[in-house]
Amino acid sequence: MADDPAAVDLHHPPAVDPELLDVLDRLADRRAAVAPFDIGFPAATDIDYTPLTSRLAGRLLNNLGDPTVEGLYPHHTKRQEREAIGILGDLLHAPAQDRWGYIAGGASEGTEYALLVARSLYPDAIAYHSAACHDSVPGAIHRLGMRSVTIRVDAVDEIDYDDLAAQIDRRRDRPAVVVANAGTPMREAVDDVRHISAVLDQLAVRRRFVHVDAALAGLPLATVSPRLRPGFDFDDGADSVVLSGHKFPGTPLPCAAVIVRDSRRRALLATPTYTGSPNATVACSRSGLAVLAFWFALKLLGVDGLRRRAAASRDVAAYAHQRLVDIGWDAHRHPLGFTVCFPDPRLPRWPLAAIGGWSHLIAMPGVTREHVDAFLADALAHHINGATTAVPRQRTVRPVDFTAPIPVLA
Numbered sequence: 001m002a003d004d005p006a007a008v009d010l011h012h013p014p015a016v017d018p019e020l021l022d023v024l025d026r027l028a029d030r031r032a033a034v035a036p037f038d039i040g041f042p043a044a045t046d047i048d049y050t051p052l053t054s055r056l057a058g059r060l061l062n063n064l065g066d067p068t069v070e071g072l073y074p075h076h077t078k079r080q081e082r083e084a085i086g087i088l089g090d091l092l093h094a095p096a097q098d099r100w101g102y103i104a105g106g107a108s109e110g111t112e113y114a115l116l117v118a119r120s121l122y123p124d125a126i127a128y129h130s131a132a133c134h135d136s137v138p139g140a141i142h143r144l145g146m147r148s149v150t151i152r153v154d155a156v157d158e159i160d161y162d163d164l165a166a167q168i169d170r171r172r173d174r175p176a177v178v179v180a181n182a183g184t185p186m187r188e189a190v191d192d193v194r195h196i197s198a199v200l201d202q203l204a205v206r207r208r209f210v211h212v213d214a215a216l217a218g219l220p221l222a223t224v225s226p227r228l229r230p231g232f233d234f235d236d237g238a239d240s241v242v243l244s245g246h247k248f249p250g251t252p253l254p255c256a257a258v259i260v261r262d263s264r265r266r267a268l269l270a271t272p273t274y275t276g277s278p279n280a281t282v283a284c285s286r287s288g289l290a291v292l293a294f295w296f297a298l299k300l301l302g303v304d305g306l307r308r309r310a311a312a313s314r315d316v317a318a319y320a321h322q323r324l325v326d327i328g329w330d331a332h333r334h335p336l337g338f339t340v341c342f343p344d345p346r347l348p349r350w351p352l353a354a355i356g357g358w359s360h361l362i363a364m365p366g367v368t369r370e371h372v373d374a375f376l377a378d379a380l381a382h383h384i385n386g387a388t389t390a391v392p393r394q395r396t397v398r399p400v401d402f403t404a405p406i407p408v409l410a
């Protein structure tokens with residue numbers, strides 16, 4: 001009678017099959033085995049989240065809808081969400097009386113939300129983004145049905161401001177939505193939003209919206225004095241900024257904060273629903289646990305802790321860069337970045353991102369000089385010094401062409 005629903009004992013959860021536990025153990029083992037080689041992707045690993053996960057990860061926490069409206073569902077973490085948005089909003093100089101934000105499922109969703117706000121203001125806008133941006137930017141533009149122009153980048157992936165000015169100038173009858181990068185995916189290049197604002201001012205483009213994709217670099221950059229870093233925050237001219245939780249804070253669940261000027265999202269204000277909280281975000285259900293993890297990292301470290309941690313990681317990145325240059329590699333690093341870019345060495349044990357013959361290591365918190373030394377020892381053992389000549393010098397990362405017709409499945 002195992003199929004009889006009446007036979008299910010609701011008072012006792014099912015016992016976990018040892019085979020199931022075995023799968024979980026093997027996944028945990030694989031994680032541990034890769035840890036010494038984990039320098040290729042931008043997820044920090046230094047924070048222990050178990051005080052949080054051991055208490056709260058076993059049951060649903062769901063931040064349904066607008067974080068500023070508690071709603072009827074009781075199991076949420078919206079108070080912590082508002083606090084996290086407050087801390088991040090202060091760091092980004094978002095106007096205290098004119099800010100709103102939420103924690104999305106990732107930076108791609110955050111950018112899509114920001115572009116949705118921009119399109120609600122200017123349905124006939126042209127979106128401008130650099131050739132080095134993350135795929136999520138042309139992806140969101142495509143899904144929102146916006147027209148866009150790709151702007152050239154310089155040799156280290158920063159947007160070409162002259163090309164931006166020329167392209168906007170050709171379409172001055174249309175509003176402009178500019179997506180700037182604070183940390184491009186391959187080289188962590190930063191587009192200066194003060195420079196972008198100056199371009200828009202000079203062309204007298206008043207109908208405009210500037211979104212900053214600051215998934216990786218926004219939080220560490222925000223701990224540096226504005227005088228010593230490129231412009232990327234609200235004071236510099238941003239209307240919205242997205243910052244990832246699973247990158248610099250290293251939250252164990254993917255998430256990203258998106259913050260916008262509240263006054264600019266009026267056209268998008270949603271009506272209340274049966275949950276008691278207007279569905280003001282892209283997704284309806286959102287992970288309350290991811291929110292809590294982002295909040296936990298911010299409270300644990302404080303702004304000073306974030307600043308010291310960013311500086312320590314930049315030291316490791318500078319060390320890696322110098323050592324690679326010393327052995328003759330064509331290595332590059334943004335002076336404030338964690339990313340060291342170099343020709344793809346194709347080292348079997350090291351899981352590194354690669355495109356167009358280029359690769360990188362990212363000295364996220366948790367990556368130490370010992371990781372770098374081990375990587376160098378392996379590279380030298382494989383005789384990959386002066387790797388530059390062996391690899392094509394094609395450095396611009398081409399985004400996917402989302403304007404191509406979508407193949408129709410038979």
Ligand SMILES: *Cc1c(COP(=O)(O)O)cnc(C)c1O
Binds near residue numbers: 136183184
């Ligand atoms: C990682 C990254 C993204 C994508 O973030 P998801 O959270 O995976 O959606 C977008 N933009 C930049 C610059 C990134 O570094």
